[in-house]
Amino acid sequence: QKEVEQNSGPLSVPEGAIASLNCTYSDRGSQSFFWYRQYSGKSPELIMFIYSNGDKEDGRFTAQLNKASQYVSLLIRDSQPSDSATYLCAVNVAGGKLIFGQGTELSVKP
Amino acid sequence: KAGVTQTPRYLIKTRGQQVTLSCSPISGHRSVSWYQQTPGQGLQFLFEYFSETQRNKGNFPGRFSGRQFSNSRSEMNVSTLELGDSALYLCASSGGKPTDTQYFGPGTRLTVL
Numbered sequence: 159q160k161e162v163e164q165n166s167g168p169l170s171v172p173e174g175a176i177a178s179l180n181c182t183y184s185d186r187g188s189q190s191f192f193w194y195r196q197y198s199g200k201s202p203e204l205i206m207f208i209y210s211n212g213d214k215e216d217g218r219f220t221a222q223l224n225k226a227s228q229y230v231s232l233l234i235r236d237s238q239p240s241d242s243a244t245y246l247c248a249v250n251v252a253g254g255k256l257i258f259g260q261g262t263e264l265s266v267k268p
Numbered sequence: 269k270a271g272v273t274q275t276p277r278y279l280i281k282t283r284g285q286q287v288t289l290s291c292s293p294i295s296g297h298r299s300v301s302w303y304q305q306t307p308g309q310g311l312q313f314l315f316e317y318f319s320e321t322q323r324n325k326g327n328f329p330g331r332f333s334g335r336q337f338s339n340s341r342s343e344m345n346v347s348t349l350e351l352g353d354s355a356l357y358l359c360a361s362s363g364g365k366p367t368d369t370q371y372f373g374p375g376t377r378l379t380v381l
């Protein structure tokens with residue numbers, strides 16, 4: 159079993175729709191969870207971080223964490239073509255060690 | 269604040285050679301983590317340096333090594349290059365706590381011929 163798994167893409171949604179990205183992790187001791195966005199040819203940039211169970215909202219983005227189910231998700235409301243990118247779920251397992259999922263490619267169609 | 273910088277941005281080497289990559293973290297950050305990104309394996313953790321000490325290590329062979337200087341700048345070295353080492357090498361800096369966000373540099377694209 160991979161340490162961090164993301165739902166396989168590509169995920170295609172129409173402009174204005176909600177995009178839902180999911181991630182599960184295996185290390186129950188993990189304390190912090192991150193969503194990064196990566197455009198083709200660029201380095202990852204932080205979208206959201208979440209530490210506590212529940213929802214965390216930031217503009218059009220909502221991160222959800224359920225530690226009992228070892229599940230993290232990212233919702234993107236009112237999706238825009240500029241949101242088209244690969245979304246990486248990352249779990250901190252120790253100090254500065256992040257374990258990444260394989261990424262979900264999101265395509266927002268105008 | 270200036271972001272994370274990496275040099276060089278692009279590198280072409282041949283099998284058997286060695287290479288050194290450099291990373292300058294955000295001012296005040298004491299942790300530097302290195303990652304390898306390939307299309308097949310995704311983003312994989314190589315190692316982390318914190319206050320000049322290797323604090324965490326991933327599952328890479330000993331050909332991959334690194335160090336950190338007193339000003340937190342870090343270098344990564346790969347010896348006896350193999351074709352499979354062709355990848356984007358990313359470094360990220362943070363304050364070093366598990367809840368701290370890691371900020372990535374632009375990466376070094378290494379091609380091994």
